[in-house]
Amino acid sequence: MYTLCPRTFRVQKSFDVILATSLVHFYPPKHHPRALPLLNNVIKLEPNNVQALIGRAYVLQYSKNWLEACKLFHRVVELKGVEDQKYGLEAREEELWCEIKGGNGISAMGQLSDVIKHLDSLEDHQHQQARAWWRLGQCHWDIGGMSEHDSMRPISFLLPTDSDNRKKSFECFITSLKRSPTYAPAFTSTGVYYLEHANPPDLVRASKCFQKAFELDPREGDAARRLAEGFAEDRDWDLVEVIARRTIEGEGGIGGGDSGFAGTSDRRILPKNAWAWKAIGVVELVSLAVTQQSKPFTNALFRLVEITPKQYNPFKLLFVRMKPTSSLGYDLAKLTLAPGATLRL
Amino acid sequence: MVVIPGHPICGLVRAFLVYQGYSLKEDDESDDSQEAIDEEEEDPLQQIIVSLSYNDVFHHTYSFQASFSDNQTSIFAHRVCAHAYLEDEDHENSIKVAQAGLELLIRSETSYGRPLVQ
Numbered sequence: 321m322y323t324l325c326p327r328t329f330r331v332q333k334s335f336d337v338i339l340a341t342s343l344v345h346f347y348p349p350k351h352h353p354r355a356l357p358l359l360n361n362v363i364k365l366e367p368n369n370v371q372a373l374i375g376r377a378y379v380l381q382y383s384k385n386w387l388e389a390c391k392l393f394h395r396v397v398e399l400k401g402v403e404d405q406k407y408g409l410e411a412r413e414e415e416l417w418c419e420i421k422g423g424n425g426i427s428a429m430g431q432l433s434d435v436i437k438h439l440d441s442l443e444d445h446q447h448q449q450a451r452a453w454w455r456l457g458q459c460h461w462d463i464g465g466m467s468e469h470d471s472m473r474p475i476s477f478l479l480p481t482d483s484d485n486r487k488k489s490f491e492c493f494i495t496s497l498k499r500s501p502t503y504a505p506a507f508t509s510t511g512v513y514y515l516e517h518a519n520p521p522d523l524v525r526a527s528k529c530f531q532k533a534f535e536l537d538p539r540e541g542d543a544a545r546r547l548a549e550g551f552a553e554d555r556d557w558d559l560v561e562v563i564a565r566r567t568i569e570g571e572g573g574i575g576g577g578d579s580g581f582a583g584t585s586d587r588r589i590l591p592k593n594a595w596a597w598k599a600i601g602v603v604e605l606v607s608l609a610v611t612q613q614s615k616p617f618t619n620a621l622f623r624l625v626e627i628t629p630k631q632y633n634p635f636k637l638l639f640v641r642m643k644p645t646s647s648l649g650y651d652l653a654k655l656t657l658a659p660g661a662t663l664r665l
Numbered sequence: 666m667v668v669i670p671g672h673p674i675c676g677l678v679r680a681f682l683v684y685q686g687y688s689l690k691e692d693d694e695s696d697d698s699q700e701a702i703d704e705e706e707e708d709p710l711q712q713i714i715v716s717l718s719y720n721d722v723f724h725h726t727y728s729f730q731a732s733f734s735d736n737q738t739s740i741f742a743h744r745v746c747a748h749a750y751l752e753d754e755d756h757e758n759s760i761k762v763a764q765a766g767l768e769l770l771i772r773s774e775t776s777y778g779r780p781l782v783q
Binding site for chain 1: 740743744747748750751754756757759760763764766767770
């Protein structure tokens with residue numbers, strides 16, 4: 321192994337762990353392809369390195385590999401114990417979250433309640449408390465959304481009704497906001513409740529919730545998309561553009577937030593919110609300030625073609641056939657904004 | 666800090682300990698009161714960054730074209746700074762400093778005359 325200078329190896333490992341951990345959390349998941357080899361290398365040399373295990377678990381979590389992520393978080397819990405406030409408790413919460421997202425919501429919900437009790441007893445953990453309460457709310461929400469075709473049907477008579485679960489989830493979201501009034505996902509979820517499940521739907525409150533969520537965190541893509549769709553229906557293109565641009569900035573822009581990082585990956589430009597690029601393209605068309613060579617427009621179309629080729633095949637055809645002197649861009653604008661057409665971003 | 670009180674790295678260690686929440690008052694009993702006030706009132710992270718500037722790390726971190734001699738660089742300072750940025754969830758700067766630290770480390774390895782063998 322490191323025969324010449326083992327202490328230098330430890331320094332390198334320390335830098336690798338710091339670098340990889342930061343890459344995992346910096347505009348996730350754009351820098352994960354670069355973080356993963358660093359994490360794997362550290363784990364290979366030091367299998368019980370907690371920071372590296374957590375980092376790798378988060379990478380798996382972002383790729384929705386719930387089972388493997390759950391295993392790694394569980395290993396951290398075994399190593400550190402739930403009593404460890406820095407890593408153990410966080411890992412336990414994430415382990416249960418992976419179980420919930422992996423389809424074991426009902427069994428994990430009780431254990432998540434235990435974690436919440438533990439968190440609520442701690443001071444200076446408002447963000448974690450809010451996140452845990454929001455996750456409990458999401459768990460109730462998902463159970464409430466189970467259809468009759470779900471695998472839970474045989475025991476459905478034992479479970480609360482959909483309406484009860486939605487109400488419980490709403491209570492959890494409100495508790496989350498009481499724990500931390502700056503926790504953006506809880507605002508988004510509360511807004512969705514007001515919009516889709518309150519009786520009657522409260523559009524004003526829902527809009528306020530989405531606006532607050534987006535103000536607090538531009539990464540709240542669902543809130544941003546709902547706001548942008550509302551403004552697009554009102555033909556308020558300036559606001560659509562503001563929201564779309566802020567959403568793109570919130571996910572790190574085209575460069576993934578890197579300004580001079582070495583060895584960056586091509587995946588850093590992979591957007592999470594394709595609708596925002598589409599919205600900017602449409603706004604550019606509507607403003608009639610666009611030419612066929614207009615960079616934002618062509619970039620937006622290019623992004624659409626690259627990200628979801630199947631969904632936006634018509635766009636691809638237009639983009640490929642577009643000539644610098646043609647008027648296809650304006651034709652596209654006319655098609656998009658035809659009377660009676662509904663713009664879904 | 667007692668052994669090398671005037672060295673720039675001493676200021677870095679002091680700032681880092683304050684940033685981590687350790688009180689240095691017992692060690693500073695003989696110091697004047699102004700220093701104690703500084704310790705309480707100034708932002709510890711800012712102190713770390715200022716201390717780093719004395720080690721020329723700050724210059725290196727924010728200007729990758731800068732070249733500096735071994736006397737003006739410190740791997741330890743890079744480690745402390747990267748760790749502090751990570752704790753502060755300033756991931757962009759944490760990445761930059763960690764990368765700069767790794768570059769420094771490679772240069773140190775080169776100075777040994779052969780690369781480390783894994």
